[in-house]
Amino acid sequence: MATPQCCQNPPTVDPVYGKGQVVEDFGGLKAYITGSPESKLAIILISDVFGYEAPLLRNLADKVATSGYFVLVPDFFHGDPATPEIMKNSKDEWLKKHNIPKGFEAAKQVIAVLKDRGFSAIGAAGFCRGGKVVVELAKYDYINAVVSLHPGPLTHDDIREVKCPISILGAETDPFSPPEVIKQFAEILSSKPEVHSHIKIYPGTEHGWSVRYDINDKLAVEKAEEAQKDMLDWLVKYVK
DSSP: OOOGGGGSSOOOOOTTOSSSEEEEEETTEEEEEESOTTOSEEEEEEOOTTOTTOHHHHHHHHHHHTTTOEEEEEOTTTTOOOOHHHHHHSHHHHHHHTOHHHHHHHHHHHHHHHHHTTOOEEEEEEETHHHHHHHHHHTTTSOSEEEEESOSOOOHHHHHTOOSOEEEEEEEEOSSSOHHHHHHHHHHHHTOTTSOEEEEEEEEEETTTTTSOOTTOHHHHHHHHHHHHHHHHHHHHHOO
């Protein structure tokens, strides 16, 4: 279920935005790619409901690429991202059409292509809905590390099944993954010493803050950049 907070500050999508380029077929999906194709280290960014053409998300992809990664932002919605109108009038139908299992299967295809192309380590970060998809990936050996930022609703069982290094970055105000639930996830993960984990809740933030913020609001930018740095630090630690 999407809540109003899920849809706050929607991006003005731009299909040509960014320093990288859009390719028509990467594991069956269009994708924004950036960074060196010579790198053997890849990062997948999995968008929230508003899709892969969001400028702030592509900015983040370009930033991650400067650390030596080949970065992909796939179009998991096949040209049909959510809009404020969709989320207001037909969100249930849209969410059913673009459900988490479909996103998980599509992500596996992208990972398979990366491995076929010789990438030796792969990480993923997901936002809101994408934060759920990366947790699904973390239950298997598909990937080296994940970061889940202000994820959609996760269960205790989801976290118990995690097998790879995971960082969960949560908002102070979030109807999907409120701080008390994030803290419960931390307790579960602390009982799994074989799984490296990191949990952080950011004061003064709301769901979506890391990629949907007002670029003219200095404090909002600082909060987003703090989370983005923490995300990248985690990936650099394990995707190498």
